[in-house]
Amino acid sequence: MGTAMTWDDVEAFLLRFPDTEKSTSWGMPGVKTGGTLVAWWRDRDDSPGCLAFKVDRAELEALVEDPDTPYFTIEHFRKFDSNAVLVRPEDVDPAELREQLTEAWIVTAKVKVRKAWLAENGRDA
Helix, strand or coil: CCCCCCHHHHHHHHCCCCCEEEEEECCEEEEEECCEEEEEEEEECCEEEEEEEECCHHHHHHHHHCCCCCCECCHHHHHCCCCEEEECHHHCCHHHHHHHHHHHHHHHCCHHHHHHHHHHCCCCC
16 A cells, blocks of 8 residues: 555645635535535544545445445434545555545536546546
8 A cells, every 4th residue: 555645635636627626614624526525634523534525325335334445434424414435544545545536526526527527538427
């Protein structure tokens, strides 16, 4: 596993996607696309030093219920029916995290922006 990604690494990676911008969420740094959070830093009692990001709802339970993955959720996210997961960056390979962040952007981006990016990058819509 490579060196863990920092928030600055995550932010720089996500800001390469179209229609993204720096943001904040409850005083913590985040990145939005089309006005919606894609990923944000979460450093609270229930999730210290964690990265939160959006996932496809169909994959949410598989990620957090599999004991072999480093991804988890918290009661706060369940209470609000959030499609976000958490991970401690040091617990996941940077290449895997970049893949997850790409998927986070895909599931969050506006349809027109997402379709254009997928077509430009030779990926299925």
